[in-house]
Amino acid sequence: NPPHPEGKGFTREGRCTQEAGAWATQWPPVSLATTAAFLERDGHTLKVFDCPAVGMGRARLRALTKAFQPDFVFWSTATPTLSYDLNLSGLIKEAVPEAVTGVFGTHVTALPGIALENPGIDAVIRREPEQTIREICLHGPGGWQDIAGLSYRDREKGEACHNADRDLLDPEEIPAPAWRHLNITPYRLPLKGLPFLIVAPIRGCPYSCSFCTAPLYYGKKLRKRPVPNVVDEIEHNMGMFKVKNFFVWADTFTADKGYVKAFSREIVKRGLSISWTCNSRVDTVDIEMLSLMKAAGLWMISFGLESGSDVVLRLTGKNIRVEQSRRAVSLAHQLGIKTSGHFILGLPGETEASMGGTLALALSLPLDIAQFYAAAPFPGTELYKEALKRGWLQPDSLLSQDHAAMDLPGLPGYRVEAFRRYAYRRFYGRPKAIGNMLTMIDQKAVGHVLRNLGTFLKWAKD
Structure with missing residues (x-):
C-alpha cells in the first residue's frame, strides 16, 4: 500500500x-x-x-x-x-x-x-x-x-x-490473510483505539447501487467461505496476535441471513470472547438475526442509509425505503447494538431540500455515529457513466468521497461541500451525540481520539 x-x-x-x-x-x-x-x-x-x-x-x-x-x-x-x-x-x-x-x-x-x-x-x-x-x-x-x-x-x-476477464476465486480457495507479514500495531478501532484485524468471510455484492465499485472488484455473486474455516481463522488470529476485535469485511455481510446465523452460532458454540462490527443493508436484518449476532460479539453495525429521500434512493438503484432505514436502526438500538449510519450527499435527484431531509433523518435516528460523504462518480460505476453523459463532472476534478465533484442541475458541488460540513456540525454538535461518543471511547484511546477530533472539528468549521 x-x-x-x-x-x-x-x-x-x-x-x-x-x-x-x-x-x-x-x-x-x-x-x-x-x-x-x-x-x-x-x-x-x-x-x-x-x-x-x-x-x-x-x-x-x-x-x-x-x-x-x-x-x-x-x-x-x-x-x-x-x-x-x-x-x-x-x-x-x-x-x-x-x-x-x-x-x-x-x-x-x-x-x-x-x-x-x-x-x-x-x-x-x-x-x-x-x-x-x-x-x-x-x-x-x-x-x-x-x-x-x-x-x-x-x-x-x-x-x-x-486479456480476457478472470473467473473469480471459489470461496473454498480463498486463503486466510497472512497477517504475519505486516506490523499490525497501527490498526486501531475508531473510538475504542484497540487493536483489530479484518476477517473476510464473503466476497461479492448482488445489489446494483449506481455509485458503488464493489461489484467491479469482487463481482456480484455472493461467494461465502465455509463458516468453520472463517472461525478457525478468527481463533488463529486471537492466539497469534492477541487480537479480540475484528471487522467482518464484506460489502454486505447480512445479505445471506442463513450464513450470518451459522457464523454467529459457530462463534457462540466455540465460546469465543470477541467483539466485532460489520456493514449491512437495512432491508436484510431482523430481530432474530441481530440477536444472534449480538450474542456472538457484534457491538456495532454500519448501515448504508445514503439518503433521507425515497426519490434519491430509487434513482441510484439503492432500492431501499426510508421507513426501512428507521426500522433497522431502531431494531439494532433496541438490542443495545451501536449503530453507524453512512449518508451520501449530491447523488442524482438531490436538491437542497432533500439534503435537508437526509440531515433530518440522521438527527431523528438513534445513531451513535454518522458519516456524510460527497457523491463520487468513480470509474466503473453507473454514476460515472451518467455524470459523463449529462455533463455533471467538473473538468479535472478530484474524485473522492471527501470532495463534491459533480454539479447537478440546481445544485452545484460547492453547495454540497458546504452542506456536508454543516451536517457534521449539526450532528456532532449535540450533547446527545457527544455523550454517545464518550460511552464508546476506551480509556486507553482518549488521547488518540482527541488528537484527531480537533482536526475534524476545524475542517467542519471552515
Whole structure:
C-alpha cells in the first residue's frame, strides 16, 4: 500500500479508498495479505509494506525495495491518489530496474489503459488480484498472453494488451490473510483505539447501487467461505496476535441471513470472547438475526442509509425505503447494538431540500455515529457513466468521497461541500451525540481520539 502524497493514513482496499479521517482508522490491507498467503504457499520469498500504516515515505520505501531486490513489485491504487500511485513506478524502477511492476484496484480495473500509459507500469491486475498475481509470478516476466484478468504492455512491441476477464476465486480457495507479514500495531478501532484485524468471510455484492465499485472488484455473486474455516481463522488470529476485535469485511455481510446465523452460532458454540462490527443493508436484518449476532460479539453495525429521500434512493438503484432505514436502526438500538449510519450527499435527484431531509433523518435516528460523504462518480460505476453523459463532472476534478465533484442541475458541488460540513456540525454538535461518543471511547484511546477530533472539528468549521 503506497505512501499517501501528504503522508496521511490512507486505505486502498477494493471499494474502500479513503483517508484515515477523524477517527484515524487505517484498515488492514486484506488483498495484500491474502495475496501474500498464496505466494508464500507457492514458495516465494516476499515482503509486504503498508506504508501509510507505519508512516513510511517514498525514500524509505525505495531503500527497502533496493535492499530486497525483488523480481516483482505489486501495489494497490485508489482513484483519489491515482496519479501519485502510478508514479510510484519510477521509484521502483530506479531501485530495481529489472523488476516487473503491477498495479491493482477498482480504478485501474475500469480504465487499465490509463495505467499502462505510464512507462514504468508493466501490468494491470483487473478485479480481485490474488490469482492473477500468482500466475504472473509463476510465469516470470513474459508469456502473459494466456493469463486471464491481466492487461499488460508487450515488452517487444510496447503495445497494450488486454486479456480476457478472470473467473473469480471459489470461496473454498480463498486463503486466510497472512497477517504475519505486516506490523499490525497501527490498526486501531475508531473510538475504542484497540487493536483489530479484518476477517473476510464473503466476497461479492448482488445489489446494483449506481455509485458503488464493489461489484467491479469482487463481482456480484455472493461467494461465502465455509463458516468453520472463517472461525478457525478468527481463533488463529486471537492466539497469534492477541487480537479480540475484528471487522467482518464484506460489502454486505447480512445479505445471506442463513450464513450470518451459522457464523454467529459457530462463534457462540466455540465460546469465543470477541467483539466485532460489520456493514449491512437495512432491508436484510431482523430481530432474530441481530440477536444472534449480538450474542456472538457484534457491538456495532454500519448501515448504508445514503439518503433521507425515497426519490434519491430509487434513482441510484439503492432500492431501499426510508421507513426501512428507521426500522433497522431502531431494531439494532433496541438490542443495545451501536449503530453507524453512512449518508451520501449530491447523488442524482438531490436538491437542497432533500439534503435537508437526509440531515433530518440522521438527527431523528438513534445513531451513535454518522458519516456524510460527497457523491463520487468513480470509474466503473453507473454514476460515472451518467455524470459523463449529462455533463455533471467538473473538468479535472478530484474524485473522492471527501470532495463534491459533480454539479447537478440546481445544485452545484460547492453547495454540497458546504452542506456536508454543516451536517457534521449539526450532528456532532449535540450533547446527545457527544455523550454517545464518550460511552464508546476506551480509556486507553482518549488521547488518540482527541488528537484527531480537533482536526475534524476545524475542517467542519471552515
